[in-house]
Amino acid sequence: MIKVAKFGGSSMADALHFRMVRSIVKDDPGRVCVVVSACGKRNKQDNKITDLLYLIQAHRQYGVSYDEIFNTIRERYKDIAAELRLKFDLDAEFDAILEKLKGDIDVDYLVSRGEYLTARLMAEYLRYAFVDAADTVFFNYDGKVNMEKTTAALSEAARKYGRFVLPGFYGTLPNGRIRLFSRGGSDITGAIAANALDADCYENWTDVSGILMADPRVVDNPRPIKRITYEELRELSFMGASVLHEEAVLPVKEKGIPLNIRNTIRPEDKGTLILNSIDEEPEGDHLLTGIAGRKGFTVMTLYKKQITTDTLIVRRTLEILEACHVEVQHITLGVDSFNVVMPTAQVSDRIYDIVSEIRSTLSPDDVKIQDNIALIASVGRRMVSVPGSSARLFGALGANNINIRMIAQGSEEISIIVGVENRDFERTIRTLYEGFMDKEEGNA
Numbered sequence: 001m002i003k004v005a006k007f008g009g010s011s012m013a014d015a016l017h018f019r020m021v022r023s024i025v026k027d028d029p030g031r032v033c034v035v036v037s038a039c040g041k042r043n044k045q046d047n048k049i050t051d052l053l054y055l056i057q058a059h060r061q062y063g064v065s066y067d068e069i070f071n072t073i074r075e076r077y078k079d080i081a082a083e084l085r086l087k088f089d090l091d092a093e094f095d096a097i098l099e100k101l102k103g104d105i106d107v108d109y110l111v112s113r114g115e116y117l118t119a120r121l122m123a124e125y126l127r128y129a130f131v132d133a134a135d136t137v138f139f140n141y142d143g144k145v146n147m148e149k150t151t152a153a154l155s156e157a158a159r160k161y162g163r164f165v166l167p168g169f170y171g172t173l174p175n176g177r178i179r180l181f182s183r184g185g186s187d188i189t190g191a192i193a194a195n196a197l198d199a200d201c202y203e204n205w206t207d208v209s210g211i212l213m214a215d216p217r218v219v220d221n222p223r224p225i226k227r228i229t230y231e232e233l234r235e236l237s238f239m240g241a242s243v244l245h246e247e248a249v250l251p252v253k254e255k256g257i258p259l260n261i262r263n264t265i266r267p268e269d270k271g272t273l274i275l276n277s278i279d280e281e282p283e284g285d286h287l288l289t290g291i292a293g294r295k296g297f298t299v300m301t302l303y304k305k306q307i308t309t310d311t312l313i314v315r316r317t318l319e320i321l322e323a324c325h326v327e328v329q330h331i332t333l334g335v336d337s338f339n340v341v342m343p344t345a346q347v348s349d350r351i352y353d354i355v356s357e358i359r360s361t362l363s364p365d366d367v368k369i370q371d372n373i374a375l376i377a378s379v380g381r382r383m384v385s386v387p388g389s390s391a392r393l394f395g396a397l398g399a400n401n402i403n404i405r406m407i408a409q410g411s412e413e414i415s416i417i418v419g420v421e422n423r424d425f426e427r428t429i430r431t432l433y434e435g436f437m438d439k440e441e442g443n444a
């Protein structure tokens, strides 16, 4: 069983966390490739190393001294090394970075040092080889990863060293320069390594015991999701649940590699398992997989008699919106009208121009605009096949006097989306969660 285990910044925050990571890694000989983020926050007031490195760059730009920030970073690494009795020559590394800072240092190179040094220390602590992402993760000039070259290099590293630590978040451009992924990009490095090594599982270790069924800021103690398909995860992420870096899903999904989100400080929890498909539904899995939503949408309703036989107006409307670079989130079609849902932020200052163009070129019977709409998706692969699911959902909303302004179904029919007023957002999520969970309490 080959596993790629990626540990996020919170799992690398200090020596205590390094110890936890070591015990997790050593607990399973399958964990052959360990991908690490730069040290994250030790507490709420603390700073992430990556943010401090970006801050150094900002200070340099404005000609302000960055000595204090630099020394803070140096001390954090030295504290970890001292506590774990590591021999790696951090001073030599920091002195070299300082020297480069005096010249024309590349910002991606500077920021990548967070992951680089964390991986160096972890490799020594685990007694695993250190494999630099600069030598094994390759970008094309268009910013896409060259998977062929990367796979060859990572497979070679695995063959040569057996077990190794790989820094996340960066790779090399064809001209040899370091390039970063976007923020949170160590998730992507882990997924790429899992793909390259044909891993049996990609473990993503973080500070929560998996993906929660709803936002904990809205619902008290939401349960973690045990199993979820990649499609369901996509629906939840699209509707605002922030879980993994979006680009981290594709490399593992493509090869059908299960992705397991785990909690470094509670390794006994099984976390969330993300799979391509779930054929057998184990007893006790919920009808509802998760709820996510976002506020701030505008619904434009166009009225035209027998719109279903004259869909040209639909196409033209979408063309007008496309020309204005407006992202259409949902479309629902009725007999004499259709709704287009758009992010308010993208249309607020030009909605009247858009409407007047639609009126003058397409002559609809009427056009109405509704702002302050929130969209909430209830996602669940089993909801389609279980009769009464939508009755339960709408029943719960009705019983709580929540006025539904719009209903849509997500792709693959695995989600039901309701549009409500922004002010009903939190109440709707709580009602849906409780409506589903209460009745399932017995078999949870």
Ligand code: ASP
Residues within 6 Å of the ligand: 008, 009, 037, 038, 048, 050, 051, 114, 168, 169, 182, 183, 184, 185, 186, 187
């Ligand atoms: N250290 C980087 C960040 O904070 C990358 C990562 O943690 O995944 O965004």
